[in-house]
Amino acid sequence: MTKPDLTGIRIIHRAMRGDLHRLVALTEAASTGQTTFTPARAAALAAYIGQVRHAIHVHHTREDEIVWPLLERSAGAAVDLADLSEDHSVLDPLLAEMVAAADAFANGTGQPGALASAVRKLSDLLDEHIEEEERRIFPVIQKYVTGEEWEQTEKKFRKGGDVRFELAWVSEYTTPEERAFLRAKAGPMLTLMLALIRPGHRRRQRLLFGSAA
Numbered sequence: 001m002t003k004p005d006l007t008g009i010r011i012i013h014r015a016m017r018g019d020l021h022r023l024v025a026l027t028e029a030a031s032t033g034q035t036t037f038t039p040a041r042a043a044a045l046a047a048y049i050g051q052v053r054h055a056i057h058v059h060h061t062r063e064d065e066i067v068w069p070l071l072e073r074s075a076g077a078a079v080d081l082a083d084l085s086e087d088h089s090v091l092d093p094l095l096a097e098m099v100a101a102a103d104a105f106a107n108g109t110g111q112p113g114a115l116a117s118a119v120r121k122l123s124d125l126l127d128e129h130i131e132e133e134e135r136r137i138f139p140v141i142q143k144y145v146t147g148e149e150w151e152q153t154e155k156k157f158r159k160g161g162d163v164r165f166e167l168a169w170v171s172e173y174t175t176p177e178e179r180a181f182l183r184a185k186a187g188p189m190l191t192l193m194l195a196l197i198r199p200g201h202r203r204r205q206r207l208l209f210g211s212a213a
């Protein structure tokens with residue numbers, strides 16, 4: 001029986017946490033006057049936050065709908081998902097708060113401090129949640145789920161996401177070894193898609209964060 005390969009979900013977790021950390025730093029800098037936002041930059045920030053919000057929402061929804069039932073079938077009493085599911089119920093209101101604050105900031109009715117606070121609350125919760133999930137749940141997946149089951153789970157996981165955004169977004173958080181592994185697994189189509197979408201993604205990174213990924 002092959003073991004599940006958790007490379008993909010580890011990278012997604014890293015991307016979610018890493019981008020929220022960057023957004024915390026950026027919005028807190030805006031709230032203290034260390035960086036300024038033109039209307040175009042504020043609009044780009046709100047759009048970017050909307051895409052990050054969608055990626056996080058799809059991820060935790062797929063865990064609720066696909067991963068948790070798989071673990072309950074495979075591991076039974078060996079896994080307790082109650083507190084992690086409770087975290088998920090808190091995530092959507094925090095995601096909505098962040099998007100509302102970003103939209104208000106972009107249209108001139110909100111303050112950067114409110115946006116920074118919303119991003120910080122979400123980031124702190126997600127850091128704690130992901131650390132706990134990887135510590136407790138990943139070993140259960142490795143012990144009770146087959147490699148074939150996990151591969152089918154990953155295919156279901158990808159449905160509903162914004163592929164153009166998420167490919168470029170996630171690729172920022174891969175190591176060279178992980179990129180080589182993913183290219184070998186996905187084939188030449190992955191390299192082609194990244195070549196097409198990365199230039200636009202990098203332009204937006206420069207506008208928002210001042211550097212290209």
